[in-house]
Amino acid sequence: MNKAVILLSGGLDSSTALAWAVQKKGWECYSVAFDYGQRHHVELEAAARVAASLNITEHRVLHVNLAAIGGSALTSEIAVPKDQETTHGIPLTYVPARNLIFLSIATGLAERIKAFRLVIGANIIDYSGYPDCRPEFFDAFCKAAQLGTRAGIEGQPFSIETPLIEMKKSEIIALGLSLGLDYGLTHSCYDPTPNGDPCGHCDSCRFRRQGFAELGKEDPLSYPD
Amino acid sequence: MNKAVILLSGGLDSSTALAWAVQKKGWECYSVAFDYGQRHHVELEAAARVAASLNITEHRVLHVNLAAIGGSALTSEIAVPKDQETTHGIPLTYVPARNLIFLSIATGLAERIKAFRLVIGANIIDYSGYPDCRPEFFDAFCKAAQLGTRAGIEGQPFSIETPLIEMKKSEIIALGLSLGLDYGLTHSCYDPTPNGDPCGHCDSCRFRRQGFAELGKEDPLSYPD
Numbered sequence: 001m002n003k004a005v006i007l008l009s010g011g012l013d014s015s016t017a018l019a020w021a022v023q024k025k026g027w028e029c030y031s032v033a034f035d036y037g038q039r040h041h042v043e044l045e046a047a048a049r050v051a052a053s054l055n056i057t058e059h060r061v062l063h064v065n066l067a068a069i070g071g072s073a074l075t076s077e078i079a080v081p082k083d084q085e086t087t088h089g090i091p092l093t094y095v096p097a098r099n100l101i102f103l104s105i106a107t108g109l110a111e112r113i114k115a116f117r118l119v120i121g122a123n124i125i126d127y128s129g130y131p132d133c134r135p136e137f138f139d140a141f142c143k144a145a146q147l148g149t150r151a152g153i154e155g156q157p158f159s160i161e162t163p164l165i166e167m168k169k170s171e172i173i174a175l176g177l178s179l180g181l182d183y184g185l186t187h188s189c190y191d192p193t194p195n196g197d198p199c200g201h202c203d204s205c206r207f208r209r210q211g212f213a214e215l216g217k218e219d220p221l222s223y224p225d
Numbered sequence: 226m227n228k229a230v231i232l233l234s235g236g237l238d239s240s241t242a243l244a245w246a247v248q249k250k251g252w253e254c255y256s257v258a259f260d261y262g263q264r265h266h267v268e269l270e271a272a273a274r275v276a277a278s279l280n281i282t283e284h285r286v287l288h289v290n291l292a293a294i295g296g297s298a299l300t301s302e303i304a305v306p307k308d309q310e311t312t313h314g315i316p317l318t319y320v321p322a323r324n325l326i327f328l329s330i331a332t333g334l335a336e337r338i339k340a341f342r343l344v345i346g347a348n349i350i351d352y353s354g355y356p357d358c359r360p361e362f363f364d365a366f367c368k369a370a371q372l373g374t375r376a377g378i379e380g381q382p383f384s385i386e387t388p389l390i391e392m393k394k395s396e397i398i399a400l401g402l403s404l405g406l407d408y409g410l411t412h413s414c415y416d417p418t419p420n421g422d423p424c425g426h427c428d429s430c431r432f433r434r435q436g437f438a439e440l441g442k443e444d445p446l447s448y449p450d
Binding site for chain 2: 060062063064065066068069070071090094095096097098099100101103104105107108109111112131132134136137140141143144145146147148149150152153
């Protein structure tokens with residue numbers, strides 16, 4: 001069984017994870033983007049562009065309204081922090097249980113298409129603040145998904161692949177470039193301008209710009225300054 | 226902390242679980258119904274009626290489009306089985322990863338409102354066929370939710386309550402009646418008529434009717450025969 005379901009936001013990490021799954025692993029890839037009421041809804045266009053640029057089997061957008069729950073700068077009126085020093089604790093951009101929810105819905109799709117492997121582009125930088133990017137969470141989720149689906153009843157092993165979990169941004173970008181990924185198609189900003197351009201100052205823009213700078217490569221996206 | 230988030234479909238089991246949480250446990254109850262593209266969409270009206278009849282804090286409907294995934298008689302064109310002998314294996318009405326998805330979204334809400342307890346009305350009859358009604362699944366899910374949320378980072382214990390897990394339908398009905406629950410407000414049918422009446426012949430109707438019969442009580446709902 002060579003199928004994989006990949007969570008694809010259209011950002012730098014998930015796009016690299018998809019390129020890895022397609023080109024490095026040769027899996028039959030089904031990518032999933034989530035329309036969840038996010039402030040940076042424009043990322044869905046980036047996800048579609050990235051999916052179209054790679055040799056995947058299918059890309060789909062699934063809907064779950066997390067804005068109805070709120071509690072995050074990404075799904076409510078809470079302002080996205082800009083130019084902040086890295087803080088300890090959970091960032092304001094944390095969306096309650098988001099990876100738990102996205103992985104669960106992806107598990108439903110995986111079960112439907114008889115795939116037994118999920119891929120998520122979580123990595124060490126998110127890991128520092130988001131509880132749902134920790135390896136121990138992914139291990140626990142995998143056990144729950146195994147037991148809560150047909151796979152569990154039928155004794156089919158189910159896995160979660162986190163290829164970027166221990167990589168820095170610059171390493172992730174180097175991997176993507178080595179696989180021919182066009183980062184000009186991606187979108188990372190949490191708080192884009194009305195016409196979809198990146199703000200350049202949220203955590204996501206800052207980590208991305210720093211990654212390109214560390215690697216000595218130019219980010220194909222343009223920033224306001 | 227006395228708060229609980231209760232998954233409420235408007236069916237017999239979840240309505241009884243809610244009555245138990247409100248009246249027996251005295252918890253501050255937040256009920257959640259899911260609009261997920263189900264064939265028996267009318268159950269959402271029953272959920273609202275049941276919630277309104279009990280002393281709860283808040284009832285809300287959350288959206289997640291599982292019909293876009295399909296693979297079940299409840300979310301696709303697959304016909305709902307009628308008057309079938311109980312079969313082994315997973316029923317056609319199983320929705321891929323449904324409890325995993327619903328519990329995950331409920332976990333997001335729980336985290337948002339600082340509740341650390343979910344209640345689900347799963348029971349032994351479902352348990353016989355649905356992988357996501359098994360106690361071992363709930364245990365595994367609880368660990369994943371603990372690790373994937375703020376609760377985990379902050380060391381707050383998180384629990385899943387399954388008060389009906391080992392009860393037969395007749396015992397569940399007896400519990401609900403003892404708590405004053407009006408089963409005339411509930412809706413159990415997987416495949417209602419266009420005006421919302423129960424079919425009387427799907428598994429859910431059959432288990433319900435059998436439960437009332439075993440208990441020697443009359444079901445307040447009327448059936449076509």
